[in-house]
Amino acid sequence: MTRIFFTTVLLFFAAVSFAQVQTGKASFYADKFEGARMASGEKYRRNKFTGAHKTLPFGTKVRITNLGNNQTVEVTINDRGPYVEGRIIDLSRAAAEQLGFTNKGLADVSLEVIDPGDGKTSDPGQPIDQVSVEEKEFYDFKISRLEPKGFGVQIGTYQELVNLMRLSDNLKNSYKKEVTVQVKVINGVKYYGLILGQFSSREKAEQFREELRPKFPDVFIVEYNRL
Known part of the structure; x- marks a missing residue:
């Protein structure tokens, strides 16, 4: 039941939900996904600072730190994934560029939730449910x-x-x-x-x-x- x-x-x-820090691999979206509809209803835009996470609510803001060079970026969760073992977030190209790993494809990162947001998307008329x-x-x-x-x-x-x-x-x-x-x-x-x-x-x-x-x-x- x-x-x-x-x-x-x-x-x-x-606190266990939002004050958590995760570590793992980060990847980023291929350019072919430009304009594709995300799980939240928003369209993917390579120049926006967004990301995909398996469980965090849409609208959650997280700080990603590249453990290899200490570069950081803040992104908003608007999609689900990545569904590859060991990867904790899939980032837009703009976010990956700021973290400095577009040439490598993957980076060891830490993820920290900094704002739970309101669970809504910025694309009116596209309900996330x-x-x-x-x-x-x-x-x-x-x-x-x-x-x-x-x-x-x-x-x-x-x-x-x-x-x-x-x-x-x-x-x-x-x-x-x-x-x-x-x-x-x-x-x-x-x-x-x-x-x-x-x-x-x-x-x-x-x-x-x-x-x-x-x-x-x-x-x-x-x-x-x-x-």
């Missing part, structure tokens, strides 16, 4: 409020509810764990934290986190009574 509990946050997510769904796609979506205890492993944070349901169903079937969805409200915008498991100890949660990491490298542990 997919369960939901509600938590209202006025300004920020819990607009996703493609198969015509005959149905879900058994039983919901109950609860007050979970112990520890869980958070897969990510999402706005697209249809994608959330699809992923929840796949995870439940693959790992045979309870799926909990935490609803968070920031500046009137809802975000959904997808959490797997209800473990009695952090040690058990850590073991499960390591099992998930090959497929979900950015997973982290949450303690329910602190959310």
